[in-house]
Amino acid sequence: MRDDxxxxxxxxxxxxxxxxxxxxxxxxxxxxxxxxxxRTAERGSPGAAADGPMIEGAVPVTLRINGKxxxxxxxxxxxxxxxxxxxxxxxxxxxxxxxxxxxxxxxHVKGRRVNSCLSLALMHDGExxxxxxxxxxxxxxxxxxxxxxxxxxxxxxxxxSGQIMSAVxxxxxxxxxxxxxxxxxxSGNICRCGxxxxxxxxxxxxxxNS
Amino acid sequence: xxxxxxxxxxxxxxxxxxAAQAKTAQQGADVRFVAGGTTLVDLMKLNVETPxxxxxxxxxxxxxxxxxxxxxxxxxxxxxxxxxxxxxxxQRDYAVLSQALLAGASAQLVTNEKHxxxxxxxx
Numbered sequence: 001m002r003d004d005x006x007x008x009x010x011x012x013x014x015x016x017x018x019x020x021x022x023x024x025x026x027x028x029x030x031x032x033x034x035x036x037x038x039r040t041a042e043r044g045s046p047g048a049a050a051d052g053p054m055i056e057g058a059v060p061v062t063l064r065i066n067g068k069x070x071x072x073x074x075x076x077x078x079x080x081x082x083x084x085x086x087x088x089x090x091x092x093x094x095x096x097x098x099x100x101x102x103x104x105x106x107x108h109v110k111g112r113r114v115n116s117c118l119s120l121a122l123m124h125d126g127e128x129x130x131x132x133x134x135x136x137x138x139x140x141x142x143x144x145x146x147x148x149x150x151x152x153x154x155x156x157x158x159x160x161s162g163q164i165m166s167a168v169x170x171x172x173x174x175x176x177x178x179x180x181x182x183x184x185x186x187s188g189n190i191c192r193c194g195x196x197x198x199x200x201x202x203x204x205x206x207x208x209n210s
Numbered sequence: 211x212x213x214x215x216x217x218x219x220x221x222x223x224x225x226x227x228x229a230a231q232a233k234t235a236q237q238g239a240d241v242r243f244v245a246g247g248t249t250l251v252d253l254m255k256l257n258v259e260t261p262x263x264x265x266x267x268x269x270x271x272x273x274x275x276x277x278x279x280x281x282x283x284x285x286x287x288x289x290x291x292x293x294x295x296x297x298x299x300x301q302r303d304y305a306v307l308s309q310a311l312l313a314g315a316s317a318q319l320v321t322n323e324k325h326x327x328x329x330x331x332x333x
Binding site for chain 2: 057059075076077079098099100103106112113114115118119120122123125166169170173174185186187188189
């Protein structure tokens with residue numbers, strides 16, 4: 001009987017593999033943008049890094065992410081985006097350009113949309129952050145999530161969480177009734193697949209029904 | 211990105227004092243104020259800006275837009291550009307400024323951005 005190498009790695013995920021192998025070699029190579037923060041149980045306690053390596057120069061920060069208080073120790077350089085994705089493992093928020101040009105990283109800070117890649121986690125101590133994970137659940141989608149599905153407002157899906165976070169914030173912003181106004185206010189979210197027409201249709205559907 | 215000390219001063223005087231400990235406010239300065247961070251964080255990622263100390267002014271009470279007695283407008287350093295563009299006085303008396311702010315970047319970037327200087331009379 002042939003030995004199946006995969007049988008020896010029953011629960012080995014791609015993400016776990018990358019986080020293990022990437023932490024040493026890659027961190028040295030791309031120190032400027034590598035995730036350097038780490039989750040911790042107790043703010044500033046001596047045993048804070050018991051579940052991971054101690055980070056030199058890490059400072060405490062408390063974020064309210066999707067209604068849940070998260071007390072963390074982060075490297076001061078950690079962007080809000082990297083904190084959400086790498087420290088808190090909320091990977092629904094995507095990193096596209098990492099320079100504020102594509103909008104894939106859009107989240108809500110105190111109910112308003114921002115590019116999380118251009119903001120440091122420490123700047124948001126105590127603030128309310130909402131990511132795509134906090135918008136709806138598979139069983140109870142936010143109306144905008146349901147509309148994106150109904151209108152086919154995506155293809156590959158990479159930009160979609162940013163598009164939806166942006167679109168939900170748009171509902172509370174001054175915006176004219178026509179498609180052109182929606183396009184202008186959605187211009188910070190790039191879709192390389194070109195699903196723009198369907199995205200506008202999804203947003204207009206929600207606006208008409210609300 | 212180079213590492214830095216992150217400072218959140220209690221008031222404007224403490225912020226100025228913290229900044230005064232460094233030598234210059236020109237490019238390549240050891241100390242930087244951070245408000246929205248839109249430009250600064252981006253330049254720090256590229257190692258164009260390498261401050262040793264970052265002074266976060268976001269919690270200081272600098273988020274007011276006020277008319278001045280001589281007919282000008284005083285804009286706080288932490289006023290979001292989106293708030294400024296939609297401010298009734300700015301929309302009425304400084305329509306070009308309002309339009310320029312909204313045209314200058316995407317909607318979420320305009321919300322990231324914070325005003326960082328007192329505008330001269332632009333009427």
